Amino acid sequence: MQNFARVINGGNFVTSKFNEKNSSTSPNDEKIKKESSFFPNAVLGKQADQLLSLDLNISKNEQYLKPNSLTNQVSAINLPKKVFNQSKNKNIQQINKKFKDNEIKAQKEEDTKQSFQKNTHKTFKNNVIESLPKKNHNTASSKLNSKKNQFNSKRLDQNKQENGISPNAKTAISKNQLSIKVAFLGGLNEIGKNITLFECKDDMFLLDCGMAFPDGDMPGVDLVIPDFTYIEQNIDKIKGIVLTHGHEDHIGAIPYLLERVNLPIYGTKLTIGLVGAKLKEAGLLRKAKLNVINCKQHIRFGCMRVELIHVNHSIPDSVAVAIHSPAGTLVHTGDFKIDCTPLQDDMIDLCHLAHLGNQGVLALFADSTNAERPGYTMTEQKVIESFQNLFYEAQDRRIIIASFASNISRLQQIIHCAHRYGRKVAYSGRSIISYMAIAAELGFLNIPEGVIIDIDLINRYPKDKVVLLTTGSQGEPMSALTRMAYSDHRKIIVGPDDFIIISANPIPGNEKTIGAVINELLKRGCHVVYESMYDVHVSGHACQEELKLIEGLIKPQYFIPVHGEQKHLRKHAGLAKAMGMPDSRIFIGEIGDLLEINKDYIKKIGSVPAGRVFVDGSGVGDVGNLVLKERKHLAEDGLIVIVAVMESSGNIISGPDILSRGFVFVKESEPLMKEARRKAFGILESHYKRGKRELGAIKMRLNEELSKLFFDKTKRNPMILPVIMEI
Ligand SMILES: [Zn+2]
Numbered sequence: 077m078q079n080f081a082r083v084i085n086g087g088n089f090v091t092s093k094f095n096e097k098n099s100s101t102s103p104n105d106e107k108i109k110k111e112s113s114f115f116p117n118a119v120l121g122k123q124a125d126q127l128l129s130l131d132l133n134i135s136k137n138e139q140y141l142k143p144n145s146l147t148n149q150v151s152a153i154n155l156p157k158k159v160f161n162q163s164k165n166k167n168i169q170q171i172n173k174k175f176k177d178n179e180i181k182a183q184k185e186e187d188t189k190q191s192f193q194k195n196t197h198k199t200f201k202n203n204v205i206e207s208l209p210k211k212n213h214n215t216a217s218s219k220l221n222s223k224k225n226q227f228n229s230k231r232l233d234q235n236k237q238e239n240g241i242s243p244n245a246k247t248a249i250s251k252n253q254l255s256i257k258v259a260f261l262g263g264l265n266e267i268g269k270n271i272t273l274f275e276c277k278d279d280m281f282l283l284d285c286g287m288a289f290p291d292g293d294m295p296g297v298d299l300v301i302p303d304f305t306y307i308e309q310n311i312d313k314i315k316g317i318v319l320t321h322g323h324e325d326h327i328g329a330i331p332y333l334l335e336r337v338n339l340p341i342y343g344t345k346l347t348i349g350l351v352g353a354k355l356k357e358a359g360l361l362r363k364a365k366l367n368v369i370n371c372k373q374h375i376r377f378g379c380m381r382v383e384l385i386h387v388n389h390s391i392p393d394s395v396a397v398a399i400h401s402p403a404g405t406l407v408h409t410g411d412f413k414i415d416c417t418p419l420q421d422d423m424i425d426l427c428h429l430a431h432l433g434n435q436g437v438l439a440l441f442a443d444s445t446n447a448e449r450p451g452y453t454m455t456e457q458k459v460i461e462s463f464q465n466l467f468y469e470a471q472d473r474r475i476i477i478a479s480f481a482s483n484i485s486r487l488q489q490i491i492h493c494a495h496r497y498g499r500k501v502a503y504s505g506r507s508i509i510s511y512m513a514i515a516a517e518l519g520f521l522n523i524p525e526g527v528i529i530d531i532d533l534i535n536r537y538p539k540d541k542v543v544l545l546t547t548g549s550q551g552e553p554m555s556a557l558t559r560m561a562y563s564d565h566r567k568i569i570v571g572p573d574d575f576i577i578i579s580a581n582p583i584p585g586n587e588k589t590i591g592a593v594i595n596e597l598l599k600r601g602c603h604v605v606y607e608s609m610y611d612v613h614v615s616g617h618a619c620q621e622e623l624k625l626i627e628g629l630i631k632p633q634y635f636i637p638v639h640g641e642q643k644h645l646r647k648h649a650g651l652a653k654a655m656g657m658p659d660s661r662i663f664i665g666e667i668g669d670l671l672e673i674n675k676d677y678i679k680k681i682g683s684v685p686a687g688r689v690f691v692d693g694s695g696v697g698d699v700g701n702l703v704l705k706e707r708k709h710l711a712e713d714g715l716i717v718i719v720a721v722m723e724s725s726g727n728i729i730s731g732p733d734i735l736s737r738g739f740v741f742v743k744e745s746e747p748l749m750k751e752a753r754r755k756a757f758g759i760l761e762s763h764y765k766r767g768k769r770e771l772g773a774i775k776m777r778l779n780e781e782l783s784k785l786f787f788d789k790t791k792r793n794p795m796i797l798p799v800i801m802e803i
């Protein structure tokens with residue numbers, strides 16, 4: 077219950093404060109603190125004194141312009157005019173001054189190019205500010221544009237006459253300026269640690285910052301985070317991080333990044349709430365700059381403007397992003413599906429995506445997780461029917477449901493269903509407690525009065541009046557369900573009176589572990605329902621028809637499949653091809669690729685430092701590939717240690733002794749061990765007799781000869797560790 081002591085500012089509070097700041101003239105940053113009571117009141121009332129608050133730092137008001145605010149629109153139109161006139165005069169003065177001297181022609185040409193680039197940068201900047209409140213001031217904006225164009229052509233003529241830039245050179249320069257670069261730092265050829273860096277001119281921002289869970293190749297590793305080297309190298313240019321939603325593969329590495337660089341973070345209410353809890357746990361909340369952004373609001377990163385677009389996924393408050401840049405508009409779907417009847421929030425904003433498509437989208441980055449699955453992902457409503465049937469079928473048994481802690485819509489359905497059937501709900505598992513608390517506090521969970529009970533009280537109720545929500549749908553070794561299956565749970569003992577529903581599909585690679593948990597539960601006489609038996613889970617990702625629909629609406633010039641293993645990316649590319657997208661306009665990337673996109677081409681222009689960093693215990697990055705290789709070697713073939721104590725004269729005082737761990741049981745392999753000892757003795761003796769006493773050489777020979785011996789006799793390759801002490 078200690079974990080309930082995590083509280084976050086109410087979203088409404090933050091939003092209203094934020095609006096206040098928007099209209100306020102004071103640019104001062106101020107921290108907003110709020111201590112609030114917390115769900116579920118009945119259970120948590122007693123913990124009120126433990127409740128802590130999160131600070132949500134509201135950034136400077138000039139970073140946002142609310143699309144519907146007339147005042148902002150007017151100021152947005154006026155501002156660029158002023159700036160524009162100033163910069164116009166300044167530019168002409170600069171040009172006149174710079175090119176007075178006609179003597180050094182070559183140098184002059186170079187200067188002209190630079191000056192041209194600089195001027196054009198300024199023009200773009202003005203464009204972006206003007207285009208923000210596009211809807212209601214088209215006339216004003218177009219007047220301004222035509223004025224600006226006149227000025228541009230005048231200026232170009234002037235440049236041409238004075239400095240003799242050829243039209244070709246001019247085109248080359250403008251091509252360079254109109255590119256957007258994308259560095260893939262994670263999330264390709266893997267499902268996990270999504271992180272992408274977008275760059276236009278000298279401005280950069282990060283999209284997502286996730287972690288990945290280790291696979292079987294990484295013994296002992298707790299989690300995997302992206303390599304932040306490239307971010308640190310470019311920290312002066314990076315303006316912030318935008319988050320698409322609150323899943324670990326999109327926000328999990330933020331505490332590790334913030335320990336190194338303190339970038340402002342932007343996301344929707346729930347996403348920021350979850351990040352806040354994470355940062356609080358890591359002791360980083362005080363200095364974090366968290367910003368709650370609503371859909372359709374814009375975040376400005378220098379010349380780029382990022383807009384959030386509502387999508388459906390397995391966690392509420394998920395968004396896609398549109399990146400408006402001088403080089404064109406990019407759309408990144410984030411994780412999404414199309415659910416026309418979602419349980420909690422609205423349907424995906426297809427209208428706005430289509431609108432962007434009509435305005436012209438340069439490139440689409442799209443979720444490939446389910447690219448291999450035909451058809452459509454089912455609506456979450458389908459799961460409600462299944463749950464109702466299962467609750468009926470459970471009759472007088474206790475219901476235990478394992479689900480992803482982050483699948484808040486699913487948890488909501490279960491709570492509704494329990495309420496309808498007159499059952500109380502208790503939670504077990506640290507992450508489920510944390511997610512439920514934050515979601516309820518921010519208004520994403522509707523919990524009827526008196527439904528939630530403390531897990532300690534669960535045995536006071538008859539079994540048919542209880543539902544237990546738990547983690548462990550993937551068979552994770554430390555999760556509550558696994559502990560129940562192996563009779564290792566402190567509070568819950570399962571048996572024939574339990575009706576257990578596993579409401580999640582196994583993530584590829586987890587099938588075996590979850591299978592073992594199901595078998596254990598069945599052995600104890602529990603009734604177990606899992607994925608293939610009922611529709612107790614629907615995916616959070618779009619299937620083929622939805623992916624095609626999104627591409628059809630957005631009509632991008634280029635297509636980049638993301639968020640998937642190679643097979644998912646390829647399949648997704650195949651869908652785009654089937655819709656008529658030529659190969660030359662599809663890019664399948666790899667982690668570390670630096671991609672350049674403009675109206676003329678899409679191509680990889682280089683590589684950046686990227687990869688995986690292992691977190692093991694409190695160590696970040698100290699376990700490298702070499703350590704992992706050794707761990708695997710030890711795990712697969714075991715260890716042999718040879719110990720000997722020598723006199724410098726060459727007498728063997730003690731040993732050589734052979735110790736074995738994980739290779740063979742010494743007692744049962746006495747003849748082999750004897751032979752190994754004899755061999756080691758011979759090697760030591762021969763080296764000392766010949767006066768060749770370099771320990772390195774002796775150890776190497778022991779290693780070689782004994783490896784050969786063990787391989788010949790056992791066909792195994794244990795790790796050999798010679799320890800020789802000379803006295
Ligand atoms: Zn997700």
Ligand SMILES: [Zn+2]
Pocket residue numbers: 270323325326411639
């Ligand atoms: Zn994801």
